[in-house]
Amino acid sequence: xxxxxxxxxxxxxxxxxxxxxxxxxxxxxxxxxxxxxxxxxxxxxxxxxxxxxxxxxxxxxxxxxxxxxxxxxxxxxxxxxxxxxxxxxxxxxxxxxxxxxxxxxxxxxxxxxxxxxxxxxxxxxxxxxxxxxxxxxxxxxxxxxxxxxxxxxxxxxxxxxxxxxxxxxxxxxxxxxxxxxxxxxxxxxxxxxxxxxxxxxxxxxxxxxxxxxxxxxxxxxxxxxxxxxxxxxxxxxxxxxxxxxxxxxxxxxxxxxxxxxxxxxxxxxxxxxxxxxxxxxxx
Amino acid sequence: xxxxxxxxxxxxxxxxxxxxxxxxxxxxxxxxxxxxxxxxxxxxxxxxxxxxxxxxxxxxxxxxxxxxxxxxxxxxxxxxxxxxxxxxxxxxxxxxxxxxxxxxxxxxxxxxxxxxxxxxxxxxxxxxxxxxxxxxxxxxxxxxxxxxxxxxxxxxxxxxxxxxxxxxxxxxxxxxxxxxxxxxxxxxxxxxxxxxxxxxxxxxxxxxxxxxxxxxxxxxxxxxxxxxxxxxxxxxxxxxxxxxxxxxxxxxxxxxxxxxxxxxxxxxxxxxxxxxxxxxxxxxxxxxxxxxxxxxxxxxxxxxxxxxxxxxxxxxxxxxxxxxxxxxxxxxxxxxxxxxxxxxxxxxxxxx
Numbered sequence: 001x002x003x004x005x006x007x008x009x010x011x012x013x014x015x016x017x018x019x020x021x022x023x024x025x026x027x028x029x030x031x032x033x034x035x036x037x038x039x040x041x042x043x044x045x046x047x048x049x050x051x052x053x054x055x056x057x058x059x060x061x062x063x064x065x066x067x068x069x070x071x072x073x074x075x076x077x078x079x080x081x082x083x084x085x086x087x088x089x090x091x092x093x094x095x096x097x098x099x100x101x102x103x104x105x106x107x108x109x110x111x112x113x114x115x116x117x118x119x120x121x122x123x124x125x126x127x128x129x130x131x132x133x134x135x136x137x138x139x140x141x142x143x144x145x146x147x148x149x150x151x152x153x154x155x156x157x158x159x160x161x162x163x164x165x166x167x168x169x170x171x172x173x174x175x176x177x178x179x180x181x182x183x184x185x186x187x188x189x190x191x192x193x194x195x196x197x198x199x200x201x202x203x204x205x206x207x208x209x210x211x212x213x214x215x216x217x218x219x220x221x222x223x224x225x226x227x228x229x230x231x232x233x234x235x236x237x238x239x240x241x242x243x244x245x246x247x248x249x250x251x252x253x254x255x256x257x258x259x260x261x262x263x264x265x266x267x268x269x270x271x272x273x274x275x276x277x278x279x280x281x282x283x
Numbered sequence: 284x285x286x287x288x289x290x291x292x293x294x295x296x297x298x299x300x301x302x303x304x305x306x307x308x309x310x311x312x313x314x315x316x317x318x319x320x321x322x323x324x325x326x327x328x329x330x331x332x333x334x335x336x337x338x339x340x341x342x343x344x345x346x347x348x349x350x351x352x353x354x355x356x357x358x359x360x361x362x363x364x365x366x367x368x369x370x371x372x373x374x375x376x377x378x379x380x381x382x383x384x385x386x387x388x389x390x391x392x393x394x395x396x397x398x399x400x401x402x403x404x405x406x407x408x409x410x411x412x413x414x415x416x417x418x419x420x421x422x423x424x425x426x427x428x429x430x431x432x433x434x435x436x437x438x439x440x441x442x443x444x445x446x447x448x449x450x451x452x453x454x455x456x457x458x459x460x461x462x463x464x465x466x467x468x469x470x471x472x473x474x475x476x477x478x479x480x481x482x483x484x485x486x487x488x489x490x491x492x493x494x495x496x497x498x499x500x501x502x503x504x505x506x507x508x509x510x511x512x513x514x515x516x517x518x519x520x521x522x523x524x525x526x527x528x529x530x531x532x533x534x535x536x537x538x539x540x541x542x543x544x545x546x547x548x549x550x551x552x553x554x555x556x557x558x559x560x561x562x563x564x565x566x567x568x569x570x571x572x573x574x575x576x577x578x579x580x581x582x583x584x585x586x587x588x589x590x591x592x593x594x595x596x597x598x599x600x601x602x603x604x605x606x607x608x609x610x611x612x613x614x615x616x617x618x619x620x621x622x623x624x625x626x627x628x629x630x631x632x633x634x635x
Binding site: 178180181183184185186187188189190191194199202203 | 333334335354355356360361362364365366368370371372381382385386429433
């Protein structure tokens with residue numbers, strides 16, 4: 001009897017630990033499924049052949065895999081060009097939001113100035129302003145400026161969308177670099193600019209890369225502004241939006257996959273740097 | 284050559300006055316500690332000297348050259364920070380070499396200087412490592428080596444040992460003293476730890492509420508505090524302050540009459556170091572009621588009261604006094620500090 005109670009007492013913390021483990025892993029599995037299952041289904045639709053999309057009930061298994069619809073999609077006129085356009089717009093967005101956002105973030109992190117909090121709020125509020133209201137005046141002024149239907153124009157608008165994030169995220173990153181390191185650099189012979197590039201920039205790099213990823217993804221996924229502001233030089237999202245509704249099903253899936261993949265690959269490539277933003281440095 | 288003159292420095296943060304007209308002269312090659320509780324302005328003063336903070340008014344001169352308004356890099360000084368501030372993305376070698384590289388020293392000179400500094404601080408084995416592979420004590424050595432490598436005229440240290448554990452702190456303290464003595468650099472050392480300041484300094488400047496209360500040799504400050512604050516801050520246990528009546532210019536301590544300073548009122552504060560007493564039989568000695576007696580091995584610590592005012596005194600370990608006893612004390616009249624009850628300032632030593 002006594003031995004039995006002993007064993008139950010002993011067992012309870014162990015079972016508690018194992019149920020915690022179970023909970024942890026089921027949570028991880030659910031999160032992974034949340035992200036991976038849709039991508040998998042899209043890939044299945046894109047690669048499963050002309051008939052594969054219509055098979056019912058779905059087996060969930062890859063049957064009759066063929067790259068044919070995928071290649072057909074890539075060969076369609078305008079796809080490659082719009083793919084490149086998307087890259088161009090995303091590139092402009094990344095470059096501008098880092099070049100403008102990082103200095104703003106640095107100023108927010110290191111200097112105390114009047115209206116700092118309101119400035120921060122204002123930066124966020126730009127995101128609360130619906131783009132739809134701006135569409136018509138923007139189109140008109142873009143036509144006047146000669147930016148209408150250009151990738152630069154789309155890149156500029158995407159920069160506006162990404163910049164608030166860039167400024168606020170880089171602020172957090174620069175706050176994470178101890179001020180004493182910068183001061184040590186000043187004392188040991190650096191000007192402010194030298195200290196920034198020799199000490200602050202190398203330490204902030206992972207976070208800045210993460211910010212670049214955000215800017216890239218924001219631009220890559222944006223469809224409204226890109227649709228309104230372009231006619232022939234469409235980005236991939238804008239192009240697909242107009243074309244896909246009249247396309248066969250497997251063709252749509254192929255388009256979806258092409259849209260998803262670059263972001264996934266890009267994020268995967270810089271994942272090491274992304275962790276630093278949550279304070280779990282990979283070093 | 285590299286003497287430092289701090290001339291009526293003031294610093295306000297809004298309405299708060301962090302430094303109120305602080306003046307201090309530090310001689311060439313001298314080691315001076317700024318000692319005080321947190322918030323007394325000692326770190327602010329150091330940062331003003333370093334150029335990391337601007338003063339509201341006043342001047343700082345190094346070797347007759349005013350450095351106010353110069354960028355930190357143009358002041359010809361080096362600094363050791365409280366959190367080490369060792370660059371995490373550089374090897375120990377590059378950390379130590381940083382200042383020299385910024386001076387565009389050639390490689391042979393960099394190498395020679397780095398090896399010399401690393402040798403002094405015993406960090407040669409770690410020169411190729413990154414700081415995150417080092418312990419706190421080793422990082423602090425790197426920070427000191429980085430400062431010494433540039434052979435600065437002036438070395439500033441901001442609580443460099445406060446992040447180390449007690450044993451390591453003691454070890455580093457002794458080592459710092461050896462290293463700095465051989466370097467002969469003018470050093471300003473900020474600390475709130477009185478034992479550090481006492482052990483390391485040629486002179487100590489005790490600061491309180493943005494004012495330098497006293498500057499002097501550690502022993503002088505210990506024995507003859509200028510103010511009640513200094514006496515209470517320095518020493519463990521702190522100095523005892525007993526308010527006593529004065530009659531005919533004399534203060535009675537048991538049967539003995541002590542000469543009080545001239546021109547005092549009816550009362551005076553007697554400042555007494557805990558160890559400046561010896562046991563005396565009772566009506567002759569000054570009566571002390573012992574509340575707690577703590578044998579510490581090296582000495583006997585008594586906590587109780589004289590004239591109903593709390594005191595702590597130290598007797599040789601051989602004495603046998605128990606908690607609850609009433610004892611008599613003979614005061615060492617040469618080691619008494621007389622203080623004004625109103626201002627808290629001490630009278631000049633009488634029998635010196």
